[in-house]
Amino acid sequence: LAKTTQPISMDSYEGQEVNITCSHNNIATNDYITWYQQFPSQGPRFIIQGYKTKVTNEVASLFIPADRKSSTLSLPRVSLSDTAVYYCLVGDWGDTGRRALTFGSGTRLQVQP
């Protein structure tokens, strides 16, 4: 599984857009990029997943450049409830089986009022 590098922590204010970038220089051709959110004492929650270009859902956008060596999770207009740890994961979960996700250190986002 490709190793990922994220900032350890980020601070923001309510209403701002937050962009968290993840580096994955050795991403493989079949790898997908997945982001999870974790609140204290809870299991991680799936946010978004992509392979290339841009993916958007009701909570976030994921930007992936052409070389796929990095990705950026964009959270529009954050609120206090977005304070959490965000994990970027990269891997291939194809037909050959369901492999576990390997979690990196994650980015601790603190949203201030």
Place this chain on the structure above:
Amino acid sequence: GAVVSQHPSRVICKSGTSVKIECRSLDFQATTMFWYRQFPKQSLMLMATSNEGSKATYEQGVEKDKFLINHASLTLSTLTVTSAHPEDSSFYICSATGQRERAGELFFGEGSRLTVL
């Protein structure tokens, strides 16, 4: 999305006792379940992978006789911490997969916080 439930959410036990944690997939058949461990302010560490009806595969450094994993059905996996000691105190999280709609998407339980006195 799919629901994975863990029980108990919190457990306190005395040193030397065994504790069982259940992980259930409530609305789908989980062919594979994973058990993670998380210490305060640290990331999740994979302990083992279990496939229904077969023996679990443990990660390096995880004692299989200490952490017994059973995946007897497509909706239930259990983790038993045997002869627990204070250093086993941690947050244990399970996840499950079985759906094919979205590659790489795992559904996680709420976690179980174990405190060994």
